[in-house]
Amino acid sequence: MMGKWISKQRRYSDTTDRIRSKKVDVGNQKSNSLDYGMARKQAEDKWIGMFSVKSCHSDAVTSLCTSSSNFCISGSKDKTVVLQDVLNGVVLQKWKDHTQEVTKVRCSGNLVASTSRDLSVKIWKTDSQESEATLEGHKLVVTAVDFSADNQNVVTGSRDNFVKVWDVETEEVISEQSISRNLVTDVRWMKGENLIVQTSEDKMLKLWDPRTVEVVHSFPLQNQIQTCCDINGLYCLTGCNGFNGQGCQIHLWDIRQRAKLQEYRGHTETVSGCSFNEHTPGSHTFASCSHDGTVRFWQEHKQKHVSCEQLNVGTLTSIAALNKDTLLCGGFERGILLLRIGNCGQLVSSCE
Structure with a gap:
């Protein structure tokens, strides 16, 4: 299995090496040259269900998200944030302003936000090497961030028990709230409902009103x-x-x-990432990764996973859907892993 993977990886590398130096326009995925387009098509034809991208980071990938059907943003223990065309292995931007480990990355349109153990939040534009804003005010590690619908605000969470809403342009806190033992692990801004969803080490899921930063509902402990x-x-x-x-x-x-609609069991260690993926019309499908080294694919009405893939690359840290058929997974080894969702929701980690 490993021999086949190495052989396929070498063929993939031969193709992507020829296009690595080409400029890619994030806003327009069409090739700027015939040669690039042909190389890209060859890379897609020689699909590899799972491969690693080691060149983008020198240490563990701690968080990742996707910005389109091709582009991925990843944060790492090496203090960098990377934007890349992950299907072709082309690094488009590498931001190095953080002074400690990056803990979370989120993107919206052409904006990227990253949080860090250096207690700051950085805002970047995908077409610029310089950071657009630096948000400082948390007293402990910043662990979560997400954008509002209009990208004018971000919400952040930290181990200091605070949830803060910021104005990106002025870099000022609009409103904030602290709750005892609310060590924030993740946040999501629900654009349609104008609610903030937040998870915490206090074992509760909370809903916040972003206008007042007050909890409007706490789900049962x-x-x-x-x-x-x-x-x-x-x-x-x-x-x-x-x-x-x-x-x-x-x-x-x-x-x-x-x-709470359903509870799903199968992982044997901490679940480190979860991501919706609308692979089956009319039903929620989603994927998860864990410290147990597995990625599992689930369907809403089946309490047992549809598919499970043991990646054998150590602890997994983050997962995101690149498109309806493709998952990205970050971990302590081998950088970023790519998996295809095959027929009947089966995960594929080698060429079919």
């Missing part, structure tokens, strides 16, 4: 720390910590009904 979340319309996913098969659940929530 869970048995485990809520480690991560994702949203899709009026639905929310959360992952839990755990070990040796205890805990490690995934929960599906209906935000409008203020209800």
Whole structure:
């Protein structure tokens, strides 16, 4: 298996080496040259279900998100944030302003936000090497960030128990709130409902009003720390910590009904990332990754995962849907991994 992977990786590298130096316009995915277009087509024809991109970071990938059907933003322990055309292995931007480990990345349009153990939040534009804004005010590690619908504001969360809403242009805090033991693990801004969804080490999922930064609803206390979340319309996913098969659940929530719909079990260690993926029309599908080294693919009405892939690359840290058929996963080894969602929701980690 490993021999086949190395052979396929070498063929992929031969193709992408020829296009690595080419400039890519993030706003227009069409090739600027015939040669680039041909090389890109060859890379797609020689699809590799799973491959690593080691050149973008020199240390573990801690967080990633996607900005289009091709582009990925990743943050790392090496203190950098990278924008790349992940299907072709082309690094477009590498931002190096953080002085400590990057903890979370989010993107919206042509803006990227990153949080760090250096207690700051950086805002970047995808077409610029310089940061657009630096938000400072948290007293402990900043662990979460997300954009408002108009990109004029961001919400941040930290281990200092604070949730803050910022004006990106002025770099000032608009409003903030602290709750005892609310060590924030993740936040998502629900654009349609103008609500902020937040997970925490206090084992609760909370909904905030971004205008006043007040909690409008707290879901019932869970048995485990809520480690991560994702949203899709009026639905929310959360992952839990755990070990040796205890805990490690995934929960599906209906935000409008203020209800937990389902609980999913299968991971044997902490769930480190979860991501919706609308692979099956009319039904919620989603993926998760864990410290147990597996990626699992789920369907809403099936409590057991549809597919499970053991990647054998150590601890996994983050997962995101690149498109309806492709997942990205970050980890402590081998940089960023790519997986295809095959027929019937099966994960594919080698060429078919």
